[in-house]
Amino acid sequence: MLTTLSIRNVVLIEALDLEFGAGLGVLTGETGAGKSILLDSLGLALGARADSGLVRSGEAQASVSATFEPPAPDHRAARLLADNGIDIEPGEPLIIRRTLKADGGSRAFVNDQACSAALLRELGGALVEIHGQHDDRGLLNPRGHRSLLDSYGRCDTGAVASAHAAWRAAADKLAESREAVEIAARDRDYLTHAVEELSRFAPEPGEEAALAEERATMQKGARLADDLSAVTDCLTGSDGGLAQLRQAARRLDRIVSEYEPLADVLAALDRAVIEAGEAEDRLAGAAEALSFDPARLDAIETRLFDLRGLARKHQVQPDDLAALRDDMAAKLAAIEGGEEHLAALEAEVAARAADYARAAQALSAARKGAAARLDVAVAGELAPLKLDAARFRTVVAPLEEGQWSAHGMDRVEFEISTNPGAPFAPLVKIASGGELSRFILALKVALAEQGGADTLIFDEIDRGVGGAVASAIGERLARLARTNQILVVTHSPQVAARGAGHMLIAKSSDGTVTRTGVHALTDGERREEIARMLSGAEITVEARAQAERLLEV
Missing domain, CATH: 3.40.50.300 (P-loop containing nucleotide triphosphate hydrolases)
Structure with a gap:
């Protein structure tokens, strides 16, 4: 107010x-x-x-x-x-x-x-x-x-609004599913080939990093193998350093029994023999760790090259290829069961549309009854206001289906005719x-x-x-x-x-x-x-x- x-x-x-x-x-x-x-x-x-x-x-x-x-x-x-x-x-x-x-x-x-x-x-x-x-x-x-x-x-109007919302939700879901099936169907051949190719290759998440690490280790072994072999040759064999140390220690052991002051030298030689032996063992372990199979290295490089090539082809990261394969397989499955699924959705839309139509028709009937009562009420007010020659009516007219809404399927407008025989107008x-x-x-x-x-x-x-x-x-x-x-x-x-x-x-x-x-x-x-x-x-x-x-x- x-x-x-x-x-x-x-x-x-x-x-x-x-x-x-x-x-x-x-x-x-x-x-x-x-x-x-x-x-x-x-x-x-x-x-x-x-x-x-x-x-x-x-x-x-x-x-x-x-x-x-x-x-x-x-x-x-x-x-x-x-x-x-x-x-x-x-x-x-x-x-x-x-x-x-x-x-x-x-x-x-x-x-x-x-x-x-x-x-x-x-x-x-x-x-x-x-x-x-x-x-x-x-x-x-x-x-x-x-x-x-x-x-x-x-x-x-609540029942009509609820029915309209349910109808629109079902129609939207149908449209989305139909679009998805149509898009997938257009790509059927591509999807079939891609799924077969990826399934044969069988990529796994984390595979690229594992292959790259294994290849790097083998390549390092290839570079160090000759040097390790030369070092090992210096220590091992009948003419190697370790054999010479052992021979020297045996001879010095005989001398020490006759000349005690050389005992410290013998002890040093013994320690040298022990440490040289440990070095020999570690060299052997390193050589084993850095050993590689050229055929295995070639297979790793081929697999890594193919893996990265597939990733570039499908414009994804190598680790995402497995998920891509699963997604494409799901789209193919949707194509196979698409028509059956769409038929179920179409039935749902038809059912919701029928619910809306029933509610909207009931609302239309209620509006027409209310319009008749309102026309009588307004007519009773016109004569005392010196409008006795005028007529009033409430138009409740159907809308085109494309105009149906949560408010129903009616157009409502108040119209009057001011003189006998004159047409009604807004x-x-x-x-x-x-x-x-x-x-x-x-x-x-x-x-x-x-x-x-x-x-x-x-x-x-x-x-x-x-x-x-x-x-x-x-x-x-x-x-x-x-x-x-x-x-x-x-x-x-x-x-x-x-x-x-x-x-x-x-x-x-x-x-x-x-x-x-x-x-x-x-x-x-x-x-x-x-x-x-x-x-x-x-x-x-x-x-x-x-x-x-x-x-x-």
């Missing part, structure tokens, strides 16, 4: 702060007093096109702030703000502010957080509906008619602003609490009517105000008398500057204003008495 509106430097308004309450609020004033400026100011705050002509002459910029009660968490406005990353503390009022520079630049804010004009426009539509001669939102927008009808008829095609506003009122009364913004503004809904019709309009506005905040700009005393609050819009001038102001009327001032609306420039006793009677209704 709109609670306050602050306007600065908009056309004839220098500074204006207004407070609004619940129920039906009326705004009256003489023609040219500035009622349209007030609505233009509110429209600017709600995201209307920024026209630099709204900036008061001589001022650098204009600004308008509109404050609303805190929206409920599930309110469309709250969801919009959350989706766009604008945070509002629980219980905090919603403040929309728009500034407009004289050069045409504008900025928008929600609780002092900058936002785009597009978001402001969408947010404004969720908070306020303004119904006037040129309004093309609210009930005039066919995109909202289906949800309004569903709310009015309490049509359960609400937005109505030429007369007064007729359009009264149609909107009839629809709003019939729909009661079914969706829409919390605040509704009717601009001169009583244009061109009076007497009983004006009374009927006032009575219906008051009825609608039980569940919504209603603001109405009116020239009708019958409508004005129904208001819970009354504001007078007046223009004043000091000879040099003209200003528009708004004044909340007391009970006595309100009686005088309604009497003026009844009698014109000169307020008569009869007019005051009639005003009293209207206020007592």
Whole structure:
């Protein structure tokens, strides 16, 4: 609900702060007093096109702030703000502010957080509906008619949404599987050859590193074999160093028995023989470790070359060849069992489509029943509003299958015919602003609490009517105000008398500057204003008495 509106430097308004309450609020004033400026100011705050002509002459910029009660968490406005990353503390009022520079630049804010004009426009539509001669939102927008009808008829759309989701999921799975099978089938020959080739080769993860290490070891052995052989020859054999050491030690052993001082030399020779023997053993071990089979080395190099060649061919790492083989084998298996699998998926899609069709047809039937009831309800409101020659109908028409959605298989639109024999047409095609506003009122009364913004503004809904019709309009506005905040700009005393609050819009001038102001009327001032609306420039006793009677209704 709109609670306050602050306007600065908009056309004839220098500074204006207004407070609004619940129920039906009326705004009256003489023609040219500035009622349209007030609505233009509110429209600017709600995201209307920024026209630099709204900036008061001589001022650098204009600004308008509109404050609303805190929206409920599930309110469309709250969801919009959350989706766009604008945070509002629980219980905090919603403040929309728009500034407009004289050069045409504008900025928008929600609780002092900058936002785009597009978001402001969408947010404004969720908070306020303004119904006037040129309004093309609210009930005039066919995109909202289906949800309004569903709310009015309490049509359960959940089953259709669930069935549609299941149908789409099955269809997506079928499409993915069909594409996979088609791609695999095109590559059947390639896959068959590749799987056979890889299976024959039988690559294993880690094989490249093992082969490369074994080859490096063998190549090292080939380089060191001759040197090891020469070193071994120096130590071993009848003429080798170790044999000479042993022979020297035996001879020295005989000498030591006769010449004791050489015992230390014999001990050194014995140690040399022992260490030379250990060296011989280690050389033998090294030679064995570095020994290689040329045929084995050739086989390793061939295997390693082929392994790396296959990896390059399939554009993978050598260690990934085994996994590639398994993946290709799985694709081949999918080709073999593909048609059977696709047939099962096609049956699933058909079953889910049938479920959706049943749910959607039941929803269509419920909508048609609700449409018939709504048509009767609206028809009952037309005659008292001097629209007795008009006809209203709710069109529930089937959509093409390609347009079926989670909302069902129906197109819903409100249509009217304003004269006998005239064809039905969308609400937005109505030429007369007064007729359009009264149609909107009839629809709003019939729909009661079914969706829409919390605040509704009717601009001169009583244009061109009076007497009983004006009374009927006032009575219906008051009825609608039980569940919504209603603001109405009116020239009708019958409508004005129904208001819970009354504001007078007046223009004043000091000879040099003209200003528009708004004044909340007391009970006595309100009686005088309604009497003026009844009698014109000169307020008569009869007019005051009639005003009293209207206020007592």
